[in-house]
Amino acid sequence: LTGTFIGVGAWWVGNKFTGNPTTITRNITADGITELTLLGDTFSGYSTFRNEDFNATLKEAGIEIDYADEFDQALRAEQLGKGNADLIVTTLDQYLQQQPQGKIVGLLDRTVGADAVVLNSKQYPGLNSLLDLDNVRAQAGKQLSITYAADTPSEYLALVLDTKFDTFNLSDFELKPVAEASEAWALMQDPNENIAIAVLWEPYVTQARQQGYTVVLSSEDAPNAIVDVIVASDRLIDSNPDIIAQLLESYYRRIDANARDATQLQTQVAEDGNLSVGDAAAIINGIDFFTATETKSWFQDGTLDRRIKATAAVLTLSNRLNAVPTDESNLYTNQFVNTAAENTQTLIELVRADNPELAEKLEGKNNAVSTTQTISAEAIQQAPDIGNLQVRGQVSFGTGSAELTAEGRETLSQLAQEINEFNTQTVAVRVIGHTSRTGSADINQALSQQRADVVVNTLKGLGIAHNILPEGKGFSEPLANIDPTDAKNQRTEIRLVRVR
DSSP states (O other), X not given: OOOEEEETTEEEXXXXXXXXXXXXXXXXXXXXXXXXXEEEOSOGGGHHHHOHHHHHHHHHTTEXXXXXXXOOHHHHHHHHHHTSOSEEEEEHHHHXXXXXXXXXXXXXXXXXXXXXXXXXXXXXXXXXXXXXXXXHHHHHTSOOEEEEETTSHHHHHHHHHHHHBTTOOGGGSEEEEESSHHHHHHHHHOTTSOEEEEEEETTHHHHHHHTTOEEEEEXXXXXXXXXXXXXXXXXXXXXXXXXXXXXXXXXXXXXXXXHHOHHHHHHHHHHHHTOOHHHHHHHHHTEEEOOHHHHHHHHHSSHHHHHHHHHHHHHHHTTSSSSOOSOGGGGBOOTTTHHHHHXXXXXXXXXXXXOHHHHHHHHTGGGSOOOOOOOOHHHHHHSOEEEEBOOOSXXXXXXXXXXXXXXXXXXXXXXXHHHTTSOTTTEEEEEEEEOOSOSOHHHHHHHHHHHHHHHHHHHHHTTOOSOEEEEEOTTSSOOTTSOTTSGGGOEEEEEEEEOO
């Protein structure tokens, strides 16, 4: 048996732990170095923890990181609880699902385009949006397939579609989970497979675009959906809080340096993943790294609480979580990031006069959604469709009127929260009103337009900042296989379209 001794009765062999330890013996070397075991995977966003230069800096601060891959998220969390690891890096959705015995102590990154839902529009030419799924399925005469890397942001993005979009139901697909994105990309390109959708990450997203596949939704369109966090074990938090603060201080100082010089990060990602410079650039362009000041803000201003609630809601609707946590603040602590945030704030003040753009980047303001650029009604109507949001409840009106019912107002309040999950710069909204075929065409056309106008004005009043267009269709577009006079045709579609 060969391996690295990490604690009482425990050895690290390959990608697995052996032995049955219940505690970990902290290995402090003669020169005072504290060794910490950190479990993660090969994601490029974690490359700093694997970087030789960063680890040399850590050693000067009295810390040595033993980074190991554990691709099984459940085992990653289990090892933290058993004392075989001090820290793990993971996504927020996996943290909520696995419930490790530890707290979030820092935020690492969020993807803003590095993950995407790709339609196989080359094999299925009629598949250009989520609205086309039913027709393509009928024409194919067989069950369509979807592929993604299991227990990764790709699977979570598939759950987001399943819970938020009408016509997209994972239960309608043959699921083909794989180990990682390269396998999903290979399956999509195989003409012998019937893959209609692949959820990929970079560099395969860029390759898919270049080869003519349709990216229907990416993490740029939902920029806070996928967030990576660093979690410290409860044991480490209780026994050695200072070492956590020191680790975060060193880590965020490295992030500050990358903000000043992106070539350093590009080289790091390329070397870490054995990637070309171009592939490394595509990955970096799709990831926003949190600075210490932005992390502290998320902890303190309620942003992280809202992200936990939104993520937990998706997981609950997908039966991956029993319930949304009632007290999100028990899942994280901001006590360890304060010194790092103070250091970054000092740097911000030093560079603000000469380099205001860098100052804003260090503050995280470059990641904030800027003022929405107004787009014409014609441009919104002609924009490529993404899909219709799933309406939970009824956008209902009084009989023959454009006055919302109490249920209608409540439904729109929930829809406003759903719409706000999407990027105002890349996504616009079409509100399409329909009626049943009762009465004259002119009256129904006017009524459907009035109702669409009311919905738009209500959503704007609820804080929607997106470009949003009301459209009345009267009874010109009845539901398929439904009598045109049936009241089911009286409906409001909330359609997302891509404007960038």
